[in-house]
Amino acid sequence: MSDRTQLHIDGQLVRVKAGSSVAAALRIAGGMGAARTSVTGQPRAPFCGMGVCQECRVQIDGRRRLACQTVCAEGMRVETTA
């Protein structure tokens, strides 16, 4: 069993340590780790890390989820949302 998990973030293949959160994977993927874009066009990234602020909302395998509350799974497809 590998100690790494592979997933796709906006089509980019990302490898993370097994057990990492999707919020961590967003950061590892590069940039500022933005999860979505605000209504005024500003990038939003995970802030609280404990499921309260909702700034980490993303689409995971077609469902809206909180990146900070979701553990990466092999083959997972994450889309940052508008």
Ligand code: FES
């Ligand atoms: S970072 Fe605040 S809810 Fe996920």
